[in-house]
Amino acid sequence: MSGLDIPGKVAVVVIGLVSAWLIQRAVTGLSNLFCHPLAAFPGPKAAAFTAWYKTYQELYLGRSWIDVLQELHTKYGKIVRVGPNELHFSDPAAYSEIYSNNNRWNKEADLYHSFGEDRSSFGFLTYAESKQRKDIMAPLFSRRAICELQGLVQGNVDRLCKILAINNAAGKSSDLFFGLRCFTMDTITYFCFAKSVDALAEPDFKAPIIEAMEASLPAFVVFKHFSLIRKAVFGMPPWLSVLTSPQTAGLIHLQQLLGAQVNEVVKNPEALKDSPHRIIYHELLSTKASKGEPLPSAGSLYEEAQALMFGGADTTGNALMLGTFHLLGSPGYVDRLKEELYSAWPVLDEPPKLEELEKLPFLTAVIKESLRISPGVASPLLRVVPATGATVTGAYIPPNTIVGMSGTFVHSSKAIFKNPETFDPERWLKKDSASLEKWLVAFSKGPRMCMGQNLANCEMYLVFAALFRRFDLELDGTSVDDLTWRECFLPHFQGRHLQAFCRPVAN
Numbered sequence: 001m002s003g004l005d006i007p008g009k010v011a012v013v014v015i016g017l018v019s020a021w022l023i024q025r026a027v028t029g030l031s032n033l034f035c036h037p038l039a040a041f042p043g044p045k046a047a048a049f050t051a052w053y054k055t056y057q058e059l060y061l062g063r064s065w066i067d068v069l070q071e072l073h074t075k076y077g078k079i080v081r082v083g084p085n086e087l088h089f090s091d092p093a094a095y096s097e098i099y100s101n102n103n104r105w106n107k108e109a110d111l112y113h114s115f116g117e118d119r120s121s122f123g124f125l126t127y128a129e130s131k132q133r134k135d136i137m138a139p140l141f142s143r144r145a146i147c148e149l150q151g152l153v154q155g156n157v158d159r160l161c162k163i164l165a166i167n168n169a170a171g172k173s174s175d176l177f178f179g180l181r182c183f184t185m186d187t188i189t190y191f192c193f194a195k196s197v198d199a200l201a202e203p204d205f206k207a208p209i210i211e212a213m214e215a216s217l218p219a220f221v222v223f224k225h226f227s228l229i230r231k232a233v234f235g236m237p238p239w240l241s242v243l244t245s246p247q248t249a250g251l252i253h254l255q256q257l258l259g260a261q262v263n264e265v266v267k268n269p270e271a272l273k274d275s276p277h278r279i280i281y282h283e284l285l286s287t288k289a290s291k292g293e294p295l296p297s298a299g300s301l302y303e304e305a306q307a308l309m310f311g312g313a314d315t316t317g318n319a320l321m322l323g324t325f326h327l328l329g330s331p332g333y334v335d336r337l338k339e340e341l342y343s344a345w346p347v348l349d350e351p352p353k354l355e356e357l358e359k360l361p362f363l364t365a366v367i368k369e370s371l372r373i374s375p376g377v378a379s380p381l382l383r384v385v386p387a388t389g390a391t392v393t394g395a396y397i398p399p400n401t402i403v404g405m406s407g408t409f410v411h412s413s414k415a416i417f418k419n420p421e422t423f424d425p426e427r428w429l430k431k432d433s434a435s436l437e438k439w440l441v442a443f444s445k446g447p448r449m450c451m452g453q454n455l456a457n458c459e460m461y462l463v464f465a466a467l468f469r470r471f472d473l474e475l476d477g478t479s480v481d482d483l484t485w486r487e488c489f490l491p492h493f494q495g496r497h498l499q500a501f502c503r504p505v506a507n
């Protein structure tokens with residue numbers, strides 16, 4: 001090196017470092033292939049060699065990970081090694097075993113930290129932290145609390161219906177994809193924070209927050225693979241975020257709104273007395289509910305708010321949207337639903353309560369089938385096997401293995417659901433239908449299952465009832481091809497939105 005000039009010396013050092021890195025990667029890859037505790041599990045060699053396999057499929061090829069998983073299971077069987085330390089399962093029995101009430105397995109960090117909600121009921125990796133948080137908020141989400149606050153949900157249903165009628169009077173069809181999202185967003189924000197973002201008020205349902213949430217979904221796939229990019233983006237001041245990504249400006253605005261509310265309640269908890277109903281901060285800032293544990297920091301409160309908003313808006317909106325689309329393709333089912341609704345709801349201005357609607361068998365079957373057909377949380381819900389190791393569907397899984405299964409594999413299992421690709425509410429009304437219930441896993445199972453199930457159910461009962469009792473609906477050109485989606489943890493729909501004419505009925 002002594003004969004080299006400075007650029008020459010730098011080049012030698014760089015080449016040396018890169019070579020050392022490549023050799024180290026190759027040695028690790030070979031050891032993953034041949035000496036790793038998962039070496040005996042089937043799967044593509046590239047996936048066993050390096051975690052970049054997944055990055056290549058999701059980011060370079062832009063594929064939906066669920067499509068990749070389907071191909072891999074067809075080729076390699078019910079358990080596939082999809083990363084050096086990761087297994088994915090397709091046998092429905094595995095779902096019950098992984099997401100069992102008896103398991104206290106941690107969530108996997110790379111996936112669950114990609115949302116910037118590490119200190120929330122959803123984002124806490126450990127069972128203990130999440131349970132403590134969920135126990136505090138549980139009274140708000142109990143069935144009783146939801147029944148008491150159903151007037152709030154009904155208020156938003158009425159607003160939605162009013163706008164659909166106005167669109168119809170103007171000779172227009174309505175964008176039900178965004179319309180239903182605006183409804184779920186206004187409901188979750190008013191329910192949790194007593195502050196509605198008033199998305200329903202935006203012309204043609206084009207609410208900046210809804211557009212921004214939709215636009216931001218693919219970014220979470222990038223964040224999952226590159227945590228440095230996530231840190232850089234989340235660390236940006238809001239003005240810079242808006243400048244670099246104008247389509248997510250609505251999201252930044254909402255983050256500021258939630259952040260301002262958190263700061264306000266932390267500084268002045270007395271302000272909560274003015275709230276029209278109990279909201280999450282009443283519970284989270286209650287020393288009694290916290291049972292002597294320290295109260296959450298302002299940052300943790302903010303992350304909780306964001307998690308509830310993301311968890312509650314898209315999921316429920318998508319189930320409503322897909323259920324509506326499939327019903328409209330089956331006139332016989334629409335007639336049957338209308339008939340049931342007419343007898344339970346004879347006078348249009350007197351909508352029945354949730355408790356009455358829940359007794360309607362066909363409406364209930366429609367809701368179950370909508371949950372089954374909708375991808376909900378599409379991603380495999382990754383968990384880490386504890387130090388004891390585990391047995392899943394008879395196979396021994398070594399400690400620290402990342403395991404997961406997407407609920408879509410359960411809902412599309414031919415062994416459980418006859419013709420799973422068909423929307424068929426009837427399947428929930430047969431003599432032996434009770435045996436199907438345990439395979440409806442839209443809200444997941446076990447200790448990390450959904451906290452918002454009662455609220456989501458209330459929204460679905462009130463909306464489906466109102467749409468099909470108050471209107472005659474007709475698709476405006478939307479086809480099944482418009483509803484293709486890519487897994488971005490939640491499904492990201494890429495086609496034309498569900499568009500329908502909503503003609504009000506006389507009575």
Ligand code: HEM
Nearest residue numbers: 122311312315316376377381442443444448450451452456
């Ligand atoms: C049809 C609507 C919904 C579906 C299909 C759904 C689905 C799910 C699923 C599959 C999980 C498990 C996620 C995981 O393991 O990482 C989950 C968790 C969660 N959901 Fe929902 N959800 C819905 C509505 C809601 C609503 C309305 C809320 C609002 C409060 C909500 C709040 C949560 C929270 C806080 C968690 C985290 C629980 C934990 O990690 O322990 N969800 N949801």
